Amino acid sequence: xxxxxxxxxxxxxxxxxxxxxxxxxxxxxxxxxxxxxxxxxxxxxxxxxxxxxxxxxxxxxxxxxxxxxxxxxxxxxxxxxxxxxxxxxxxxxxxxxxxxxxxxxxxxxxxxxxxx
Amino acid sequence: xxxxxxxxxxxxxxxxxxxxxxxxxxxxxxxxxxxxxxxxxxxxxxxxxxxxxxxxxxxxxxxxxxxxxxxxxxxxxxxxxxxxxxxxxxxxxxxxxxxxxxxxxxxxxxxxxx
Numbered sequence: 027x028x029x030x031x032x033x034x035x036x037x038x039x040x041x042x043x044x045x046x047x048x049x050x051x052x053x054x055x056x057x058x059x060x061x062x063x064x065x066x067x068x069x070x071x072x073x074x075x076x077x078x079x080x081x082x083x084x085x086x087x088x089x090x091x092x093x094x095x096x097x098x099x100x101x102x103x104x105x106x107x108x109x110x111x112x113x114x115x116x117x118x119x120x121x122x123x124x125x126x127x128x129x130x131x132x133x134x135x136x137x138x139x140x141x142x
Numbered sequence: 143x144x145x146x147x148x149x150x151x152x153x154x155x156x157x158x159x160x161x162x163x164x165x166x167x168x169x170x171x172x173x174x175x176x177x178x179x180x181x182x183x184x185x186x187x188x189x190x191x192x193x194x195x196x197x198x199x200x201x202x203x204x205x206x207x208x209x210x211x212x213x214x215x216x217x218x219x220x221x222x223x224x225x226x227x228x229x230x231x232x233x234x235x236x237x238x239x240x241x242x243x244x245x246x247x248x249x250x251x252x253x254x255x256x
Contacts, residue, residue, distance in 0.1 A: 030185070059244070068148075068248030069186070069230060082243055116185050131244070133178075133185030 028053065030119050030134035038140045044105040047137045051098050051119030057081075058100040059131065060092060063114040072115075075100055104139075112141045145169050148231055148247030157256050161218040165231035165247045168212065172233040172245075175207050177216045180228045180249065189229075190216065221254045228252070 031050045039045050051058050060072040071084040075094035092102045098119075104111055118131035148165045155161055163177075174193055178186035190205040192198045192214075198205045204217040214233075218225055228249040235243065 061246075066248075069232075069246035071244055071246075084243070118185070130188050130191070133187065135183070135185050 030117060030132055032115075032117055032134040032137050034137060035135065036138045036140075038142065039107050040142050041107055041109060043107050044103065045107060045139060047102045047104075047115055047117075047139075049100045049102070049117035049119075049134060051100070051117075052132055055119035055121055055132075056098055057120045058094055058098065059118045059120075060100070060102050061116045061118065062086075063116055063136070064112075069116070072102070107141045109141050112139060114138050143168060145245050146231065146233065146247045149250055150248055152251040152253050154253045154255065155221055157221060157223060157254055159221050159254070161221050161225070161252060161254075163216040163218075163229050163231075163250050163252070165214050166212055167214070167233060167245075169233075169235050169245075170209075170212065171235035174234045175205070175214050176232040177203075177205055178230040178232060178246075180230060182227075186230055218252075221252075223254050223256050226252055226254050 033048045049058055057076045059074040061069050062072055063069045072086055072090055073080055073092050074082040078094045089105045094100045114136040116133050116136045118133045120131045146165055146167045177190045179189050180186040190203055192205045192207050195207050195209045202219045206215040228251045230249040231247040232244055
């Protein structure tokens with residue numbers, strides 16, 4: 027069974043630009059969560075989607091948005107990039123929503139975003 | 143103050159040593175506690191999962207939760223060089239909207255030398 031895939035793996039952007047990251051969950055998984063990982067702050071929860079609906083959201087500004095498609099694939103968008111947005115962006119999929127229980131989350135390898 | 147505190151390390155030990163990794167937390171609503179391992183250039187993978195207080199053992203790994211002290215630990219026996227990775231604790235609780243959120247520690251980098 028294929029794991030969680032994320033594209034692209036590496037991305038370099040400049041301040042003010044916008045970026046879209048993509049995540050394909052494990053087949054059959056309906057929940058996709060996004061996280062930002064930085065050396066100083068660690069792993070921080072961005073949002074979770076389940077069946078195309080945002081079920082939970084972390085404390086990030088509105089520049090960070092996401093969506094989920096009917097095939098459970100998810101995209102995350104960051105507009106007006108800032109230097110502080112440089113991070114590893116991870117997505118994780120699970121069978122059910124994390125809001126509904128404690129189903130195991132499987133992480134992808136991440137997208138390394140560098141903002142210059 | 144962060145909800146979950148974890149010493150970033152690095153923690154360097156010789157092969158065969160017993161390793162103790164720890165996290166403290168402040169939110170008493172946390173009920174489920176997890177440990178993830180993350181190798182360089184990879185996403186985290188779930189190692190251990192514990193509900194409420196108590197111990198759980200899986201091979202060389204033992205997870206311990208003390209809810210009264212708001213303290214969780216992961217012990218690794220007979221540590222191997224392949225255990226060298228960053229270990230993240232994570233926990234879930236109930237938000238004021240009723241949904242659970244997953245909160246991670248910043249991770250402890252472990253180096254096991256041959």
